[in-house]
Amino acid sequence: MSSSVPSSGPHSALAEARSVLVLRHEPFEHLGYFEEVLRERHISFIYSDLGDTLDLDDHAGIIVMGGPQSANHAEMAAELYFIQQALDTKTPVLGICLGAQLIAKALGAHVYRNPEKEIGWAPVYITETGCEDPVFGGLPSPSMFFHWHSETFMLPPGAVSLAYSDKCRQQAFRFHDTVYGVQFHPEITAEMIADWSAQPVNCADAGTLDAPLDPHAADSGPLARHILEGWLKTF
Numbered sequence: 001m002s003s004s005v006p007s008s009g010p011h012s013a014l015a016e017a018r019s020v021l022v023l024r025h026e027p028f029e030h031l032g033y034f035e036e037v038l039r040e041r042h043i044s045f046i047y048s049d050l051g052d053t054l055d056l057d058d059h060a061g062i063i064v065m066g067g068p069q070s071a072n073h074a075e076m077a078a079e080l081y082f083i084q085q086a087l088d089t090k091t092p093v094l095g096i097c098l099g100a101q102l103i104a105k106a107l108g109a110h111v112y113r114n115p116e117k118e119i120g121w122a123p124v125y126i127t128e129t130g131c132e133d134p135v136f137g138g139l140p141s142p143s144m145f146f147h148w149h150s151e152t153f154m155l156p157p158g159a160v161s162l163a164y165s166d167k168c169r170q171q172a173f174r175f176h177d178t179v180y181g182v183q184f185h186p187e188i189t190a191e192m193i194a195d196w197s198a199q200p201v202n203c204a205d206a207g208t209l210d211a212p213l214d215p216h217a218a219d220s221g222p223l224a225r226h227i228l229e230g231w232l233k234t235f
Contacts, residue, residue, distance in 0.1 A: 025067025064099030
């Protein structure tokens with residue numbers, strides 16, 4: 001488990017008062033743009049890598065990152081149970097890609113293979129409900145986001161759909177007030193896209209593409225800020 005605490009300054013006391021636990025499944029699937037936002041808001045964070053002992057401690061919320069694993073795999077059972085416990089205690093949770101699938105499964109939804117893989121930049125459309133949402137409201141529709149997934153999920157019971165894409169019906173949902181699942185990758189930077197494309201675990205997917213991914217085809221940095229800051233304001 002690794003931690004990061006914002007540097008000392010006039011608001012450094014806030015870092016001690018508020019932190020988030022980040023569930024990370026691969027070192028290369030990290031916070032990206034989200035880290036900059038957390039540091040600016042003087043919110044500390046701790047990474048918990050797959051296989052680490054899971055403990056919410058005094059963290060105010062949880063961010064569940066993406067990864068090449070499947071929410072249906074046995075190796076995810078302990079994390080899935082931990083997320084279920086967090087949901088039962090009404091802990092704020094934000095899930096990205098695999099993280100969204102894990103939240104959906106924890107809420108009783110079916111996680112299954114999407115009709116086709118969705119890899120690269122593609123527009124995401126905000127639903128009517130999403131336009132009125134505290135987090136997704138104000139995002140342009142469509143907005144260009146980066147995608148890398150082969151599985152998707154049914155909308156969990158009690159959740160509301162916030163976004164969709166041409167290839168995937170469930171791109172974002174909200175459960176109650178502080179739990180959000182996001183299938184796409186708002187957090188990803190150009191450097192991360194280049195890194196992901198070179199990772200051995202991703203080479204098979206990358207090899208199916210008609211052309212190499214362009215890390216600079218779009219910039220989701222401002223959109224990532226909008227989403228994370230919106231979520232942080234819910235608790």
